[in-house]
Amino acid sequence: MRLSLIVAGIILMSANAYANTNLGQQLSNCAAKTDKLERLICYDELAANAKPSAHIMTTTNTTKVAPSEVPKPPATPNVVAPLVASPQVLSVDDFGLKTKVVEDEVDKVYFEVSAVKKAPYGELIITFTNGQVWKQSSPERYKVDKGQRIFIETGALNSFLLGTDDRNATTRVRRLK
Known part of the structure; x- marks a missing residue:
């Protein structure tokens, strides 16, 4: 039984391959055409002459409808929407916020620490001189002092890393304000 199913599958696949x-x-x-316009015209003719595949032709409704009764699809306006939003420049004030879709994103920004507090579970809450507030999201201990110059850089999967140029260690942070 299993062998006959395998043979039937191979025959169906080879028939499909032969048709293609x-x-x-x-x-x-x-x-093989070298002229861009001729190549485009050739592809367009192939697409116009292509037959719909058997997968698309399957229907669930078996009732026959007269051609005059077939509803026509609603007309769509000929409006072309842009596929990609126009690139925006990300400023230092917007760094770390999830509200903007940005293509030319800043990778690393330096700040001066204005204040350091600790959350109830020991995470750092760091306020910078420009008013931004960031909170440590990883559990390791990391020392940050007031007045220290630190950087925040983008990490993997939309995360951010806080570190200093003096140390080789970083800690994960997320922006609160």
């Missing part, structure tokens, strides 16, 4: 060899030949003919 003509399409593959036509695609390679289009790809």
